[in-house]
Amino acid sequence: MVYTLIYFVVLGLIIGSFLNVVAYRIPRGESIVRPPSHCPHCHTRLRALDLVPMVSWLMLRGRCRHCCAPVHWQYPVVEAVTGLLLGGVAWRYGWSWETLLGVVFVSFLVPLSVIDLREMLLPNVLTFPLFGMALLGRLWIGDEPFWMYAAGSAAGAGTLLFLAWLSPRLFGKEGMGLGDVKLMAGIGLMVGLPGAILTLFAASLTGVAAGFALRRSNFVKEGHIPFGPFLSLGAVIAYLYGDLFITWYLDLLM
Numbered sequence: 001m002v003y004t005l006i007y008f009v010v011l012g013l014i015i016g017s018f019l020n021v022v023a024y025r026i027p028r029g030e031s032i033v034r035p036p037s038h039c040p041h042c043h044t045r046l047r048a049l050d051l052v053p054m055v056s057w058l059m060l061r062g063r064c065r066h067c068c069a070p071v072h073w074q075y076p077v078v079e080a081v082t083g084l085l086l087g088g089v090a091w092r093y094g095w096s097w098e099t100l101l102g103v104v105f106v107s108f109l110v111p112l113s114v115i116d117l118r119e120m121l122l123p124n125v126l127t128f129p130l131f132g133m134a135l136l137g138r139l140w141i142g143d144e145p146f147w148m149y150a151a152g153s154a155a156g157a158g159t160l161l162f163l164a165w166l167s168p169r170l171f172g173k174e175g176m177g178l179g180d181v182k183l184m185a186g187i188g189l190m191v192g193l194p195g196a197i198l199t200l201f202a203a204s205l206t207g208v209a210a211g212f213a214l215r216r217s218n219f220v221k222e223g224h225i226p227f228g229p230f231l232s233l234g235a236v237i238a239y240l241y242g243d244l245f246i247t248w249y250l251d252l253l254m
Helices: 002-028 055-059 074-093 097-119 124-140 146-171 178-216 228-253
Strands: none
Touching (some): 002 124, 074 228, 097 228, 178 228
8 A cells, every 4th residue: 555655646746747737828828738848937948857846846946947037836836735635545545446536636626726826717628627527437436326426516516606696696796706616516526415515614614714814914905715726625625535524523413
C-alpha cells in the first residue's frame, strides 16, 4: 500500500503541473496543448529541468531561469495539493476502477477551484465535461444504484438553483451563480444523494467561516467570495470519507 500511495502522490504532482496550465490558459481562451510550456513574461520555452513539479520552483526560488520574473506560488501549491488528493484517493480505494474515476474527478475540481478563486468563473468547458465524465462513470462504476447518484445530482444542483433564483428576490442581489449549479450537478453524480447533502453542508460551513475570517481581517470587505472552491472541498470530503461522517452522525442521533 505504501508503494501505491507513493505512486499516486508522484502521479498527482505530475498531473498538478498540467492542471496549472489548464487553470492559466482556459480563462484566457488559449489552447492547453499549444504552444508548449513557456514563461508568460519573456515567452521563452521551458526546458524539462524547469518543469519538474515543485522541485524546479524551489530550486529557482520562484523565478524564471531566463528573465528572473517571479513565478506565482500557485504553481507548487497546486502540484502539492493534487499529489495529496490523488494519494488520498489511492489510500481510500486502492487499485480499482473507482480510483481511476476519482483521479479524473480530482483533476477537474482542482483547476475549477483555482479559476474560480482567481477569476470568479466556473467555465462550461470544464463543468460540462465533469458532468459527462461523472455520468458515464457512474453508469458502470459505484457501490450504489445509479438512481442514488442521479438523485444526488438533482438534489444538489436543484438546491443551488433554487438559491440562485431566491437570492435576487430576497436580498436584491445575486447570491449564487449558475456555474456553481453546474459544478454541483457533476459533484452530486459522483458522491450520490447522502454525499451531496454532506457536500453542501461542508461547503456552506467552510465558506461562511472563511468569509467571516476574511472580512474580519479586512482582506475582503465587499463583493462575492467564490463558492466553487468550497464546493470542491466539500466534494472531496464526501467522496473520500462521506460514509464515515454519515455513519458517525447517524450513530450520534441514535
